[in-house]
Amino acid sequence: MNKKITVFLLVMLCCTMFSTPPSSLAGQTVQKETMLAEYPIDNTDFPVLYLNDPRLHGEAVWMLQARLKELGYELTVNGIYSPETCLMVRMFNNAEGLEDSSIVTRATWERLMNLSGDPSLSVFTDKPQENKKRLLIVIDIATRRLTLYENDKVVKEFPVAVGKSKTPSPLGEWKIVHKSLNWGNGFGTRWMGLNVPWGIYGIHGTNKPGSIGSYASHGCIRMFNQQVEELYPLVSVGTRVRIVEDGQIFPKNFTPQKLKKKDSGQKVVYVQSRLKELGFEFDHADGRFGNMTELAVKYFQVWHGLPVNGELNEETYRAMGMIE
Numbered sequence: 257m258n259k260k261i262t263v264f265l266l267v268m269l270c271c272t273m274f275s276t277p278p279s280s281l282a283g284q285t286v287q288k289e290t291m292l293a294e295y296p297i298d299n300t301d302f303p304v305l306y307l308n309d310p311r312l313h314g315e316a317v318w319m320l321q322a323r324l325k326e327l328g329y330e331l332t333v334n335g336i337y338s339p340e341t342c343l344m345v346r347m348f349n350n351a352e353g354l355e356d357s358s359i360v361t362r363a364t365w366e367r368l369m370n371l372s373g374d375p376s377l378s379v380f381t382d383k384p385q386e387n388k389k390r391l392l393i394v395i396d397i398a399t400r401r402l403t404l405y406e407n408d409k410v411v412k413e414f415p416v417a418v419g420k421s422k423t424p425s426p427l428g429e430w431k432i433v434h435k436s437l438n439w440g441n442g443f444g445t446r447w448m449g450l451n452v453p454w455g456i457y458g459i460h461g462t463n464k465p466g467s468i469g470s471y472a473s474h475g476c477i478r479m480f481n482q483q484v485e486e487l488y489p490l491v492s493v494g495t496r497v498r499i500v501e502d503g504q505i506f507p508k509n510f511t512p513q514k515l516k517k518k519d520s521g522q523k524v525v526y527v528q529s530r531l532k533e534l535g536f537e538f539d540h541a542d543g544r545f546g547n548m549t550e551l552a553v554k555y556f557q558v559w560h561g562l563p564v565n566g567e568l569n570e571e572t573y574r575a576m577g578m579i580e
Contacts, residue, residue, distance in 0.1 A: 296313055296314030296315065297312050297313065297314040297315075297316040297317060298314045298315040298316055298442075298474050299316060299423065300316070300423070300455040300456045300457055300474050300475045300476065301454065301455045301456075302361075302362040302365045302366070302454075302455060302456065303360075304359065304360060304361060305317060305320065305337050305345075305359070305360035306337070306342075306358070306359045306360070307337060307338075307339065307342045307358060311336050311337055311338060312336075312337040313335050313336045313337065314335060315335065315441065315442045315443075315474070316456075317335050317336060317337050317341070318334075318335035318440075318441045318442070318443070319439065319443065319456065320337075320341070320345075320360060320368070321334070321335070321341055321344075322436070322439040322440070322441075322443070323368050323369065323436070323439075324341075324344050324345070324348060324368070326436055326439075327348075327368075329344040329347065329348065330344075331344045333439075333440070335441065342358040343358070345358050345359070345360055345364065346358040348364070348368065349364060352364075352367045354367065365456060369433075369434070369449055369456050370433050370434045370449065371433060371449075371451050371452075371453070389406050389407060390406070390407050390408070391404065391405065391406055391490075391491055391492075391495045391496070392404075392405040392408075392495070392496050392497075392498065393405075393459075393491065393495060393497045393498070394497075394498045394499075394500065395416060395418070395425070395459075395477055395497065395498070395499045395500070396500050396501065396502065396503065397419070397424070397425050397427075397471075397499065397500070397501050398501050398502045400415060400416055400417065400418055400468075400469050400470065401413060401414070401415060401416065402414045402415075402416045402459070402477065402479065402487075404487065404490060404491070411490070412486070412487065412490070414479055414480075414483045414487065415468050415469045415479075415480075416459075416468065416469075416477050416479050417462070417464075417467040417468050417469065417470055417471070417472045417473050417477070417478035417479075418471055418472075418473060418477060418478075419471065419473050419474065419475040419476070420471050420472060420473065420474070421471065423473070423474040423475045424475060425457070425473070425475050425476070425477060425499055426450075426452045426454075426455070426457055426475060426499060426525070426543070427499050427500060427501060427505045427507070427522065427525055427526075427529075428452070428499060428505060428522075428525040428528075428529075428540075428541050428542060428543055429497075429505075429525075429540040429541045429542055430450040430451055430452060430457075430496070430497045430498075430499065430542065431450070431451055431494055431496050431497060432448045432449065432450060432459075432491060432492070432493055432494065432495045432497060433449050433450065433451045433493060434449045434493060435447065435448050435449075435488065435493060436448075436449070439460070440463075441463060442462060442463055442464070443460045443461065443462070444460055444461015444462045444463060444478075444479075444481045444484060445461045445481045445484065445485055446460060446461050446481075446484040446485055446487075446488045447459075447460040447461075448460065448488065448491065450497055451542070452543065453520040453521075453542070453543050453544050454520055454521050454522070454543065455475065457475050457476050457477075458476050458477070459476070459477040459479065459484065459487075459497070460476060460477070460478065460479070460484060461478070461479055461480070461481035461484040461485070462478040462479070462480070462481065464478070465480055465481075468480055477499075496540075504529075505525060505526065505541055506526050506529050506530055506533075506578075507526065510523075510526060510578055510579065512568070512570060512573045512578065512579050513568075514567065514568060514569055515527060515545060515567065515568040516545065516550075516567040517545050517546070517547075517549075517550045517566065517567075518545060518546075519545040520543050520544050520545060521543055522543065524543045524544065524545045524549070525541045525542070525543045526578070527545075527549070527553075527568055527578075528541035528542070528543075528549055528552075529541045530576050530577070530578055531552045531553070531556065531576070534556065534576065536552045536553075536555050536556045536559075537549065537552045539552075550566040551566070553566045553567070553568065553572065554566045556572070556575070556576065557572060560575045562575060
């Protein structure tokens with residue numbers, strides 16, 4: 257038998273036999289496994305996907321399949337984590353030097369959704385502009401409006417749907433890292449992915465136009481298909497996207513949390529935003545506690561006579577005016 261066919265059949269057999277959660281998930285409760293089987297997987301926080309019986313399904317699976325197909329993997333986009341999808345995930349993981357597995361992990365999502373902005377994973381590239389324009393998208397979740405600025409002047413303004421209270425849209429300063437066409441289903445006709453470090457978020461169309469203007473999504477920014485098609489060609493990969501609430505990145509209610517270098521998340525965004533307000537932050541509020549954020553915290557601590565360790569603790573939060 258042809259060697260390639262033999263390997264293909266072995267992988268398919270492995271995927272078909274694998275009908276229980278992986279050993280790495282064995283510590284999770286039966287209740288959680290049952291929930292995964294009974295309810296759609298629509299969350300954006302890098303959900304773990306694997307072959308299960310009954311099959312996992314939902315928008316997260318649809319997004320996975322649409323992106324794989326866009327990258328050249330042959331599979332049916334139907335929102336069901338099937339043996340066919342299992343095989344394509346294994347091939348993708350192997351091709352990207354990830355663990356030889358048919359399980360979609362956080363590492364798979366990060367590489368698949370191109371959060372690093374790697375040109376090798378960008379299917380659609382924008383033509384370079386002769387006169388480069390300074391573009392900025394501002395989304396205010398309080399007003400549910402998206403505004404496109406060009407050189408600080410308003411160009412377009414659109415109504416949008418944003419995240420529900422349990423799955424809020426990520427406040428912060430992001431950038432578009434890849435653009436995609438016609439994913440369909442809940443993603444409509446256009447997708448513009450953002451480099452949020454703790455999940456999969458983007459600006460996209462929708463098959464639920466009645467949700468526009470409300471708090472309805474799992475964190476993404478929904479637009480009418482016709483309007484997202486209007487916005488899509490006006491912006492390019494690298495365009496900055498600022499998501500605010502009432503014009504601010506810092507929330508009305510804040511609970512402090514110890515933070516240090518290499519941490520990431522929404523609270524890192526709040527710290528970066530506050531540091532910028534105080535004149536100590538030199539980079540974007542992008543939720544990544546890197547070298548520049550650590551340096552800014554140290555500078556702040558020096559200026560306020562605090563122990564200089566570059567970490568966020570109660571004393572530093574209080575000096576920054578983030579807590580009383």
